[in-house]
Amino acid sequence: MSLKTIKLDDHVIACQEGDSVLDALLRDNIDIPYHCRRGVCQSCMIRSLDDAPPAASQNGLTDVLQHQNYFLACLCYPEQDMTISLNSPKDFFTEMTVIDKKLLNLDILSLTLKCNTPLNYYAGQFVNLKRHDGLQRSYSIANNHLLNTDSLTLHIRKLKGGLFSEWAHQELAVGDTIDISDSQGLCYYLPNQLDQNLMLIGTGSGLAPLLGIISEALHQGHSGDIHLFHGSREVEGLYLIEEMQQLTQQYQNFYYTPCLSSDTLSNGFAKGRSHDVAMSSISSLKDWRIYLCGHPDMVHQAKRQAFLKGAAIQNIYADAFHVGTALAK
Amino acid sequence: MTETTTLYEQLGGEAAVNAAVDIFYRKVLSDYRINRFFDDVNMAQQAAKQKAFLTMAFGGPHNYTGEDMRKGHAHLVKLGLDDSHFDAVMENLGATLAELNVPQELIAQVAAIGESTRNDVLGR
Known part of the structure; x- marks a missing residue:
């Protein structure tokens, strides 16, 4: 009656009433790190890919982790079917076009990229840039998604001998395309306490x-x-x-x-x-x-x-x- | 009246651990006798460990075993972790509880639980 299903990649796992997500995963021999089973050590932290997990399963996590639907498997008694991931978000890449390139000082380039579809990101997160030969680097997002839903601005510092940064400074041109990953990272602003210093x-x-x-x-x-x-x-x-x-x-x-x-x-x-x-x-x-x-x-x-x-x-x-x-x- | 409340309940449970963990960790990091052992740690992970340790010392639910304590501190024993450092941690624990106005008899019970880990922590 109150059986819930948990989707993890290609597995569908049954979670009996009274069982935590951790219990269900372990019963199905899913390899998941865990230790205290009481929400203290946070070893079994995983992420819900669809809805927000039960609030009790996010006890003790930082607000950004909660915002990204991370939860502790040992404290999670599902209230509905769930889709979960044990890994950090996979890199899904979107092709974007360079629309602006200017130097901010001798070494730091401001690169603005535009996408045809609206992007889902928070200022302070980072993206991975993938050159056509596969070379990848991470850069932080310097603009505000509330003002620019379809563009990203990144600051690229030229490192001596840096394969990617020297290429970005010297060869990457306005009008070129480059693959950009989904945004990642937990260092961003949440408007949950406006009077905090x-x-x-x-x-x-x-x-x-x-x-x-x-x-x-x-x-x-x-x-x-x-x-x-x-x-x-x-x-x-x-x-x-x-x-x-x-x-x-x-x-x-x-x-x-x-x-x-x-x-x-x-x-x-x-x-x-x-x-x-x-x-x-x-x-x-x-x-x-x-x-x-x-x-x-x-x-x-x-x-x-x-x-x-x-x-x-x-x-x-x-x-x-x-x-x-x-x-x- | 029931006399069956546990030490953990008398101390105030998880809320008490949460109140103590930052105070305790700040004392440890500020203590010149022991702070070098914490130079290279990830602070968020370390805080989670401190919380697990305090939960145990408060008589709360935990899954710590002597073996965990041995493994977790073996690399520090190699760096010279000894009784004097263990004493310093216990001193900081007592001072933390005193700062939170925990009655002396409860502090003594917490200290006794902490003390029971000494030989495992020091790998003896």
């Missing part, structure tokens, strides 16, 4: 996802303070400085601090690494939401600093840019 720290092209998040927050009428810290070694590494300064004129709750970590002192710039400047500027981050994007060392250190300053772990959103495998010999 936000701190955003980015290094280099880590500004890209933060710009999208800020644009979306302001567009949603975010009323809490929004503090952006953008860091680089030298002033040449920063970009969109005037645009950010203009935004502070336009929105009273938006604050912008460009930071330079080199020894040279420059007027209008804070001296020091962006996360150090940010952390010393505010005495407590209790109840703040923190976004960190850029160099992995910065992200790692800033996470700990923010937590020790009072931010809750579930309020720290991060996207570390790893470039180790992107370099040619």
Whole structure:
């Protein structure tokens, strides 16, 4: 009577009344990691591909994970038939056309791509770009989906010897097409607490996802303070400085601090690494939401600093840019 | 009146664990005696582990075995994890509960459960 079915790839699994999704999967010998079976360890986190899972099965997950319909199999007693996935979303690629290409500074290219169908993405997420020979790289989305449902803007930093970035800078041209994956990642804005203070720290092209998040927050009428810290070694590494300064004129709750970590002192710039400047500027981050994007060392250190300053772990959103495998010999 | 409430219930159950976990983890990360053991961990995963540990120490539902404790800490024992570090963690646990105004007799019960893991954690 109350048997529910669970669809997983090509399997259809029966879930008896009183059984959790984890029980049902294990009974069918599906290989799923699990440990505590009580919703504590989160080893058995999986994703619903159709409807939202029962609220009780999302207990303890961050709001973005809940928003993406992730849930804990051990706590999930299905209320209806479900379709689930054990893996991160497969890459579905859509062909898009380059409609704009311009340099934001010496090394960072702004690339805008247009699609014929509306896209489903959140600013701050990332997409994978696939060149026609299969070479792939991930880039963050810098624009706001509320304003552009059919285009994406990405910031591509030229890495010395970078196979993809050098090609994108030098050869990819307006009018060319390229395959773009569905958007991924959990570092994005949700309008669920408009009065929460936000701190955003980015290094280099880590500004890209933060710009999208800020644009979306302001567009949603975010009323809490929004503090952006953008860091680089030298002033040449920063970009969109005037645009950010203009935004502070336009929105009273938006604050912008460009930071330079080199020894040279420059007027209008804070001296020091962006996360150090940010952390010393505010005495407590209790109840703040923190976004960190850029160099992995910065992200790692800033996470700990923010937590020790009072931010809750579930309020720290991060996207570390790893470039180790992107370099040619 | 019933006297059968468990330690976990007396402490306040999952809500109490949630209140304690960030305070406890902040104390551990700020403690120069032990924070080097946490330098390379993923903080979100570590927080989930801290929550599982506190749930156990609070007398709550858990599936921890001595074997899990051994495996989970073996790499740290190689790095020199010893009694002094275990003592420091226990001290932070006690201070966390004191900060949350948990009565002394309950703190003693939590400490006793924590203490029972010492030999497994230290791989003896």
